[in-house]
Amino acid sequence: MNNFSRLAKPEEASSYLPHFSRSLAEKSARRLTAMPLFSEKDYREMHPGAVDGSDGDTFYHALCYGAPQGAPLFKPEQIARSLANASDSSTDESSPAAPVVSSFHDRAGAFRAQYPHASVYVSSLGNTFMKEIAGDLALDLRRAGLDVVIQDENSDIASMPPLSIVVAPHEFFTLGVGKEWMRDAVVSASFVYNTEQLHTPWFAKAMPAIVASQGVFDISPQAAHLFGEAGIPAMHLEPGATLQTRWLEDEDMDHPLVDALPTNAKGQIFNPRAWTGRPIDVSFFGSESARRESFFGRNAATFAKLSSFIYYRRQWHGPILDYTEGRSLTRLAGHVAGHSKISLNIHRDEFPYFEWHRMVRQGMASGALVVTDPCLPHPHLRPGEHFFEEEARHIPNLLEWLIFDVDGQRDAQRVLKNTADLLSSNEANFVRTDAMLSFLSKQLGGTGP
Structure with a gap:
């Protein structure tokens, strides 16, 4: 018998x-x-x-015993089939109609009259990426005029406003005193923002909060579609990303990785629309995995030929935390992309999720050309139009073509212009906030947008 079969007291869901x-x-x-x-x-x-x-109830056991411990909930084969089926439908998100922006403020005002305040919760003990996402969500809601506060698990539970969003429930409800928040009055009254992939233990840990919440925002269009099919209110949502000209703060300049940069890549300011003169040909920031280990080992000769900057984080370091060197490290990833011609994305394993944070927030937003192995389809960002996609074994040839060949450079500039124009669109920000308000209003029972 597995060790997560411990019995609960009559009044509690489980001992976990x-x-x-x-x-x-x-x-x-x-x-x-x-x-x-x-x-x-x-x-x-x-x-x-x-x-x-x-008690022999498989569904109950999975939710209350298996999931809290990060136990696998689904077989990989079933995940692959489900993602493939969802990909046929999840890319159908309609493009915004022109009147959205002109009428946005009226709808935002109606929503704000009902829900003037909102809290975005994120664990103080979790991955620093989640704090960045929390900040982006707060910015989206403030665009509608809401008074938004970012809080953590040390806040007063009793002061939760009716509109509350919990970012990364796999962290917030499981780390430190966040476990005290995993209770009916909190979870069933909250929205959650899931960032984790279906096959990971972190997704399993998020599952109890996901299925008990008022609604789910998910960074993956495929996951959001799968939740919706199951009757769980869900919306695909990616926080806004805009072109950056600077990532590093003065305190970051003492980080050891800054010393490893080429001299002309140490300036804190860069031009996201200038590409040809960038001193780094290709960069990669990511954690180790067997698949990545094989890719970089097999193509070491190519990367040695190029001006390459590869940060390959060993798993024993754990997550990148906000209260360690993590804050500098995430800014450094963006800074390096801002001085790189190509920002490379190699999937951690066989599940080819669209890696929004690495590809969009760090790479595209810094003016780097994103090259990736094949991804699940995205509703708005397309290979050959906003990034380049190629089978891993052919990526070295693609890199050399983009960097050294005149036709490759011309094609790179075309894709870079498409991406820069998209990220510079203020209309997209209003459209995203408008969609958020519509989803929230529907679940809250309001009459908003």
Whole structure:
């Protein structure tokens, strides 16, 4: 029997969710039954004997025992099938109509009259990327005139406003005193913003909050579609990204990685629309994985030929935390992209998610040309139009063509212009906030936009 089969007290969902009521857990577990992604047979095969120790209810066990411990909820084959099926529908997000911006303020005013205040919650102990996303979400809501406060797990639970969004529930509800927030009155009244991929233990940890929440924002269009199919209110949402001219702060200049930069890549200011004179040919920031290890090892000769800057973070370092060197490190990733011709994305494993943070927020926003191995389709960003996509084994040839060949350079400039124009569009910001308000209003029962 697996060690996550411990029995709960009658009033609690499980010993791993002590503040989550059994009644809400049972209601939430039923949402799993509507998810084609979840298979009772697969779950029992992955965890033989475990379900038998918790009244034999597979869905309840998965949500209240397996998920809180990061246990696999779905077989990889089923995830791959579901993502492929979702990709056929999740890219159907319609382009905004022209009147959206002109009428935005009226709809924002109606929403603000009902919900003038909002809180965006993010763990103080989690990955610093999540704090960046929280800041971007707050900016989107402030665009509608809302009074938005970013808070963490040390805030007063009793002061939660009716409009509350929890970023990265896999961190917020599981780290430190955030565990105290995993209770009915909080979770069922909140919206959550999921950033994690379906096959990871972090997604599993987020699952109890996802299925019990008022609604889900997801950074993946495919995941949002899968939630929606299961009757879970969900919206694909990527925070805004705009062209940057500077990432580093004065305190970052003492970071050891700055010393490793070429002399002409140490300036804090860069031009996101200037490309040909950038001193770094190709850069990569990411954590280690067997797939990446194989790619970089196999193509070491190519990277040695180019002016390359590769930061390859070992897993034992753990997540990039906001209260360590992490703040400087994430800014350095953007800074390096701002001095690189090409920002490279290589997927961690066989699941080819569109890596928004690396590809858009760091790479495209810094004026770098993004090159990636094949991704799941994106509703608005397309290969050959906003980035280059190629099978991993052919990426070295593509890099050399883009950097050294006149035709390659010309094609690179075309794609860079498309991306810069897109990220410079103020209309896109209003459209995104308008869509957020419409989704929130519908779930909150209001009459807003």
